[in-house]
Amino acid sequence: MSEMENLAALPVNQCIKIFVQRDFTDGTAVKFQNKYPPELRGKIEESQFSQTLNTLNGLYAEAESLSSRTYCESCFACLTAYLAYLCMDTYYEKCLKKVNRYIEEQNKTVYVPRGVMLVDPVERGLRVLEICLLNETNHR
Amino acid sequence: MPKKVRKWEVFPGKNKFYCNGRIMMAKQSGIFYLTCSLIVVTSGLFFGFDCVYLAEHVTPAIPAIGVALFLFVMSTLFRTSFSDPGVIPRSTPDEAAEIEKQIEVPNTSSPGTYRPPPRTREVVVKGQVIKLKYCFTCKIFRPPRASHCSLCDNCVERFDHHCPWVGNCVGKRNYRYFYLFILSLSVLCIYIFACVLTHLILRAQNDNFLNAMKESPASIVEAIICFFSVWSIIGLAGFHTYLATSEQTTNEDIKGSFTAKRGQDNFNPYSKGSIIKNCMTVLCGPTAPSLLDRRGFVVPEVSQALVVQVSENPEKEHNSVNVRHEYYGSTNITNQKTNSTGMNTADDINNESKNVAKREMITYQTPDGTVNSKLPPNSGGGPPTCTGRKNHIWDMTLNQLNYMDIVIPITSENTESGTKGEKTVVSRGCSTEY
Numbered sequence: 001m002s003e004m005e006n007l008a009a010l011p012v013n014q015c016i017k018i019f020v021q022r023d024f025t026d027g028t029a030v031k032f033q034n035k036y037p038p039e040l041r042g043k044i045e046e047s048q049f050s051q052t053l054n055t056l057n058g059l060y061a062e063a064e065s066l067s068s069r070t071y072c073e074s075c076f077a078c079l080t081a082y083l084a085y086l087c088m089d090t091y092y093e094k095c096l097k098k099v100n101r102y103i104e105e106q107n108k109t110v111y112v113p114r115g116v117m118l119v120d121p122v123e124r125g126l127r128v129l130e131i132c133l134l135n136e137t138n139h140r
Numbered sequence: 141m142p143k144k145v146r147k148w149e150v151f152p153g154k155n156k157f158y159c160n161g162r163i164m165m166a167k168q169s170g171i172f173y174l175t176c177s178l179i180v181v182t183s184g185l186f187f188g189f190d191c192v193y194l195a196e197h198v199t200p201a202i203p204a205i206g207v208a209l210f211l212f213v214m215s216t217l218f219r220t221s222f223s224d225p226g227v228i229p230r231s232t233p234d235e236a237a238e239i240e241k242q243i244e245v246p247n248t249s250s251p252g253t254y255r256p257p258p259r260t261r262e263v264v265v266k267g268q269v270i271k272l273k274y275c276f277t278c279k280i281f282r283p284p285r286a287s288h289c290s291l292c293d294n295c296v297e298r299f300d301h302h303c304p305w306v307g308n309c310v311g312k313r314n315y316r317y318f319y320l321f322i323l324s325l326s327v328l329c330i331y332i333f334a335c336v337l338t339h340l341i342l343r344a345q346n347d348n349f350l351n352a353m354k355e356s357p358a359s360i361v362e363a364i365i366c367f368f369s370v371w372s373i374i375g376l377a378g379f380h381t382y383l384a385t386s387e388q389t390t391n392e393d394i395k396g397s398f399t400a401k402r403g404q405d406n407f408n409p410y411s412k413g414s415i416i417k418n419c420m421t422v423l424c425g426p427t428a429p430s431l432l433d434r435r436g437f438v439v440p441e442v443s444q445a446l447v448v449q450v451s452e453n454p455e456k457e458h459n460s461v462n463v464r465h466e467y468y469g470s471t472n473i474t475n476q477k478t479n480s481t482g483m484n485t486a487d488d489i490n491n492e493s494k495n496v497a498k499r500e501m502i503t504y505q506t507p508d509g510t511v512n513s514k515l516p517p518n519s520g521g522g523p524p525t526c527t528g529r530k531n532h533i534w535d536m537t538l539n540q541l542n543y544m545d546i547v548i549p550i551t552s553e554n555t556e557s558g559t560k561g562e563k564t565v566v567s568r569g570c571s572t573e574y
């Protein structure tokens with residue numbers, strides 16, 4: 001019990017969170033709205049933020065694209081009666097891992113030193129991109 | 141140490157899980173077992189009686205093709221039934237609060253009359269206006285094409301329908317397997333029926349038909365099962381072929397979402413343009429991974445009561461200031477005490493966060509000699525804000541915990557000049573660079 005009590009003192013829980021919603025204008029493929037949240041003013045430049053989002057959206061678009069690679073992979077899996085999926089990562093999963101690495105790298109080099117942290121959307125079910133303002137308390 | 145809990149064990153939907161979370165099904169799966177046994181029994185009779193005769197008198201290719209078809213049918217059936225249909229995870233409390241805030245904004249403008257807050261949001265998908273409905277259970281605005289399955293109590297992406305025959309929802313992630321299942325099942329059905337007829341006719345050539353039926357009664361059973369099921373299966377396969385070519389779901393087709401109504405020009409914004417492209421997308425498009433992380437570990441939840449205890453701690457500490465001072469040392473020492481043990485398990489997080497919390501408790505000596513200890517302001521801004529809020533650490537994953545306690549600013553006014561405004565950097569694991 002004593003260990004659990006202290007968890008409450010961790011800062012991220014009470015910090016202000018910004019949610020970047022999904023952009024559905026091009027269909028149901030994963031894409032986030034590239035709209036600069038005013039809360040980030042003074043922390044992250046607009047160009048930096050939109051560059052990050054463009055890269056992110058590009059990575060997701062690659063995962064969702066109907067490339068010949070995806071076709072071949074799916075056809076191969078189909079021929080093995082989908083048993084191949086038991087022992088291989090799909091291209092989509094590889095892309096999501098790339099996204100995770102990219103977000104980690106961006107957090108390390110750009111966002112966390114300025115008191116902002118991006119949360120990998122996959123941890124929020126690809127619904128939203130959560131941005132935590134680490135130094136601000138949420139008084140509610 | 142408490143037992144580590146996996147996420148499927150606390151999953152909020154009405155699903156059943158097997159094999160430590162690898163298999164996910166709807167709660168009611170009785171009809172699924174009926175489907176399974178019908179297919180297995182019919183195919184078993186076919187392999188046991190007809191195939192032996194046909195392999196001997198016609199060609200051994202008949203049982204070979206039969207086995208391949210049967211394996212494909214079973215594997216697509218199991219894929220449909222045992223996989224996540226594309227469940228959208230429920231929103232985190234913070235996210236829900238944000239949505240709640242957005243919803244309530246237009247309501248405050250008219251204080252006199254209470255109107256229920258608008259629970260829909262409109263988005264434009266390729267020029268077509270689509271209404272997104274708010275899901276009260278999942279606390280999210282359902283993305284386009286998603287729907288809430290009342291039997292499973294989940295929002296499912298590209299929801300097609302809940303199929304009791306396969307004992308699961310059919311949605312974005314398993315529609316392909318479902319479609320291939322019905323397609324291959326109708327082929328298997330026709331194949332068995334044709335083989336059984338051939339078998340009986342071949343036997344009848346030597347003997348009369350009645351004797352042939354007496355010699356192989358199993359064939360009659362198979363023929364009857366196939367004859368009665370093949371029509372509905374072929375019908376279903378045809379219907380889903382139509383849906384696949386027009387990139388619609390059963391749900392949208394029943395609702396008539398894309399049929400022109402009241403003079404409004406309605407079209408299907410999700411269609412890829414051509415019949416072939418739509419079919420290819422369904423059959424070999426990208427395979428989206430499950431978003432549930434069923435086998436991941438739950439980071440323990442901290443209850444509200446415990447949060448209150450913590451916020452009272454600084455008061456208690458005043459009585460034992462000297463002890464604490466020795467124990468925690470000064471802020472400078474805290475800075476040096478950054479340990480970077482590679483931790484990755486839930487157990488470690490407990491220990492680690494205990495350490496972190498201790499470091500966060502800043503004990504310092506003011507110029508007049510009194511010793512104070514208090515929590516830095518950013519961890520809740522003192523008792524009043526702490527108590528009101530529930531803690532949701534359990535929503536976080538290990539990855540986030542790595543970042544959680546990186547930056548702890550000391551902004552207390554009593555702090556000595558050297559440490560004022562300085563940021564205590566607590567590193568752990570891979571985050572040493574910060």
Ligand SMILES: [Zn+2]
Binds near residue numbers: 275276289
């Ligand atoms: Zn729902």
Ligand SMILES: [Zn+2]
Binds near residue numbers: 289290291293
């Ligand atoms: Zn369902």
